[in-house]
């Protein structure tokens with residue numbers, strides 16, 4: 635018996651959301667009195683994988699086949715299912731992502747498992763196996779019972795703290811058998827903005843809206859972002875008006891972010907914008923209108939003019955560095 639955690643990576647680095655999934659899997663394994671085993675696919679340095687022990691993995695299975703770097707979804711699903719069978723996994727945990735949204739259903743079919751997406755808490759095991767998940771873009775929660783012998787859970791970003799307080803663990807080569815169709819789909823290339831912090835992975839995001847009045851004022855957002863080592867985002871109208879590039883537009887129709895800190899400046903807080911930010915851990919809103927809807931979703935709010943508040947905040951952050 636075991637709990638299997640899929641440790642998704644990007645360009646040789648294990649993602650932060652995978653470390654959270656590991657911490658979750660380790661906590662669940664301890665509840666179930668069993669061990670947490672991690673699975674990684676593709677090219678990684680051995681030290682990157684052994685370090686997963688610090689987050690609770692007792693060992694890491696590594697499918698080093700280079701074809702896995704092209705993220706063939708079906709092959710990754712086959713590897714996860716094979717590792718689950720090899721370790722008699724009761725529960726398979728994956729960090730929620732575009733890849734696992736697609737792979738998890740294939741894994742569930744292969745393992746005849748019930749699958750629950752967007753999980754926010756450890757399951758309630760007092761009677762059966764009940765999981766709480768976020769629904770309606772995080773505006774509500776649902777509790778779902780899974781009755782199948784094997785369960786597949788996709789963990790929402792920021793649902794668990796990833797703390798490195800253990801030791802390195804062994805890494806074992808794992809070679810599942812694949813079918814030719816497993817490699818029917820592969821990623822050919824990735825185009826990303828160079829030299830910038832990738833928004834979906836950013837720990838801190840400073841985002842500006844129409845309240846900034848024009849692109850000539852964006853240095854205020856950029857200065858605060860630089861002082862905080864943060865990524866920069868914006869609302870949709872801002873990118874529609876070409877004040878900022880489209881890849882910075884956050885929301886329902888743009889990038890979904892899940893940083894530890896999201897600072898929204900001069901953004902009203904329309905539901906379509908909130909849909910992209912509501913898995914942020916802490917939200918700070920700066921707006922001159924005390925009735926701006928964003929304040930309802932904020933952990934901290936500053937009612938004030940962005941042109942006064944931003945320079946002062948930036949200087950205060952610089953003074954802390």
Ligand SMILES: Cc1cc2nc3c(=O)[nH]c(=O)nc-3n(C[C@H](O)[C@H](O)[C@H](O)COP(=O)(O)OP(=O)(O)OC[C@H]3O[C@@H](n4cnc5c(N)ncnc54)[C@H](O)[C@@H]3O)c2cc1C
Pocket residue numbers: 842843844845846868869870871872883884885886887888899900901902903904905906907910920921922923926938939940941
């Ligand atoms: C189908 C659909 C999809 C959409 N998808 C998205 C999406 O993905 N992302 C998105 O962002 N929007 C999306 N929208 C648009 C969304 O509904 C809002 O219109 C948009 O988010 C508003 O942008 P904003 O807050 O920057 O501008 P506004 O609504 O104009 O708000 C500007 C805010 O700035 C404040 N302000 C003004 N001056 C200052 C100042 N000097 N200092 C401080 N505050 C100031 C104002 O009080 C106000 O709250 C979508 C809309 C539709 C219909």
